Amino acid sequence: MDVYKITGGRELKGTIKVSGAKNSAVALIPASILAGSEVSIEGLPEIADVFTLKALLEEIGGVVTFRDGTMTIDPSEMIAMPLPNGNVKKLRASYYLMGAMLGRFGKAVIGLPGGCHLGPRPIDQHIKGFEALGAKVTNEHGSIYLRAEKLRGAKIYLDVASVGATINIMLAAVLAEGRTTIENAAKEPEIIDVATLLSNMGANIKGAGTNIIRIEGVESLSGTAHTIIPDRIEAGTFMIMAAAMGAGVTVDNVIPFHVEALTAKLREMGVDVIEEEERIVIPKPERPLKAIDVKTLVYPGFATDLQQPMTVLLTQAEGTSVVTDTIYSARFKHIDELRRMNADARVEGSSAIITGPLQLQGASVRATDLRAGAALVLAGLIAEGETEVQAIHHIERGYSNLIGKLGGLGADIRKVSLPEGAASGKDGGNH
Ligand SMILES: CC(=O)N[C@H]1[C@@H](OP(=O)(O)OP(=O)(O)OC[C@H]2O[C@@H](n3ccc(=O)[nH]c3=O)[C@H](O)[C@@H]2O)O[C@H](CO)[C@@H](O)[C@@H]1O
Numbered sequence: 249m250d251v252y253k254i255t256g257g258r259e260l261k262g263t264i265k266v267s268g269a270k271n272s273a274v275a276l277i278p279a280s281i282l283a284g285s286e287v288s289i290e291g292l293p294e295i296a297d298v299f300t301l302k303a304l305l306e307e308i309g310g311v312v313t314f315r316d317g318t319m320t321i322d323p324s325e326m327i328a329m330p331l332p333n334g335n336v337k338k339l340r341a342s343y344y345l346m347g348a349m350l351g352r353f354g355k356a357v358i359g360l361p362g363g364c365h366l367g368p369r370p371i372d373q374h375i376k377g378f379e380a381l382g383a384k385v386t387n388e389h390g391s392i393y394l395r396a397e398k399l400r401g402a403k404i405y406l407d408v409a410s411v412g413a414t415i416n417i418m419l420a421a422v423l424a425e426g427r428t429t430i431e432n433a434a435k436e437p438e439i440i441d442v443a444t445l446l447s448n449m450g451a452n453i454k455g456a457g458t459n460i461i462r463i464e465g466v467e468s469l470s471g472t473a474h475t476i477i478p479d480r481i482e483a484g485t486f487m488i489m490a491a492a493m494g495a496g497v498t499v500d501n502v503i504p505f506h507v508e509a510l511t512a513k514l515r516e517m518g519v520d521v522i523e524e525e526e527r528i529v530i531p532k533p534e535r536p537l538k539a540i541d542v543k544t545l546v547y548p549g550f551a552t553d554l555q556q557p558m559t560v561l562l563t564q565a566e567g568t569s570v571v572t573d574t575i576y577s578a579r580f581k582h583i584d585e586l587r588r589m590n591a592d593a594r595v596e597g598s599s600a601i602i603t604g605p606l607q608l609q610g611a612s613v614r615a616t617d618l619r620a621g622a623a624l625v626l627a628g629l630i631a632e633g634e635t636e637v638q639a640i641h642h643i644e645r646g647y648s649n650l651i652g653k654l655g656g657l658g659a660d661i662r663k664v665s666l667p668e669g670a671a672s673g674k675d676g677g678n679h
Pocket residue numbers: 271368369370371372373374375408409410411412413434436545546547551552553574575576
């Protein structure tokens with residue numbers, strides 16, 4: 249079993265480079281299924297979710313290479329192979345295979361997806377969209393079966409502005425006959441990135457990034473080359489780490505506009521955030537930081553994916569902070585682990601209440617999901633003594649070379665392989 253061991257208390261200093269966006273990557277790779285010829289995507293992060301999607305494309309007959317962050321995918325020999333089990337269960341975003349395979353083949357069988365356990369993660373809006381386009385959708389023995397004689401454009405109103413449903417409906421609609429309108433569409437930057445790839449493949453999409461997306465179906469799509477956007481959540485994680493332990497940190501390869509909600513909140517805490525064209529500089533913050541309230545919202549609001557690392561930073565702020573997650577109200581499993589590390593934090597309904605500042609203490613803790621893992625790494629960087637973070641497979645689904653990147657800033661963090669059952673104190677099992 250692999251764990252991260254962190255000796256806390258070291259200042260972070262220097263430049264840290266952000267990788268390509270996980271939440272774009274996991275949609276761009278399935279989007280390649282729709283092309284008639286080779287697609288290449290540059291700047292992909294080397295994370296478990298990307299390797300799993302590569303394996304899934306190979307399972308359906310894709311010829312895929314992945315070197316130095318560039319994936320080339322030849323989709324021409326792909327077939328509508330059912331994918332009820334195995335790799336599809338390893339990530340939430342395997343649900344994008346539904347839209348892409350339905351669009352290309354008029355059918356798909358995809359096992360219900362995995363991903364982080366953040367409470368219920370329904371896909372009813374995806375299904376509503378597929379049905380509106382003319383697909384018959386059934387759930388048989390834990391797999392979603394999608395079949396369509398012919399997909400026809402439709403007007404679809406999303407009851408919730410879901411990123412996943414917006415992208416999945418775009419994937420299914422680009423080759424459908426006629427016009428599709430997605431109303432109350434989500435506006436996240438990853439949606440624009442996917443629409444850009446599809447447009448460069450020959451799709452006709454207007455309005456991505458606004459709440460109404462219009463798609464005119466086309467006959468066919470062809471291969472293209474695309475460079476992925478930077479990961480705003482990874483960038484935000486590093487900004488929060490810099491606010492907590494930085495002595496002058498530059499976060500490189502970030503679109504400052506994408507992290508504005510976080511920037512505003514850090515400034516409210518008293519952290520100086522300097523925005524440059526593709527970089528953000530955080531000089532050593534003055535102490536004490538101020539307590540603040542945070543509410544997660546759909547983009548451009550404060551991202552739910554940054555809520556967990558933010559709660560750790562707030563243990564270092566003076567006063568009481570309230571963090572409310574309106575997207576995933578149960579995304580607080582890391583709070584119990586933080587309490588083990590001496591944090592004064594508790595959960596009430598969909599909020600975490602944190603009082604600081606308190607000296608965190610190293611402990612053996614377990615990542616319950618991806619961003620909980622990043623939060624615990626941050627807690628380890630702050631804490632006095634050694635912290636062992638278990639279940640790091642969650643972290644490696646979404647952060648590329650985290651150890652190397654933080655080590656480059658001066659953190660004392662290493663990955664250690666322990667014999668099964670040898671982790672300190674707690675069990676390290678999978679969920
Ligand atoms: C709005 C938001 O912050 N979305 C984030 C969420 O997206 P993720 O794709 O997980 O979630 P969605 O944006 O699809 O869903 C947002 C909300 O709508 C609900 N829902 C979704 C689909 C559906 O069919 N029915 C339904 O009720 C969800 O339960 C959730 O409360 O996590 C992703 C990865 O962590 C992030 O990239 C997204 O930015």
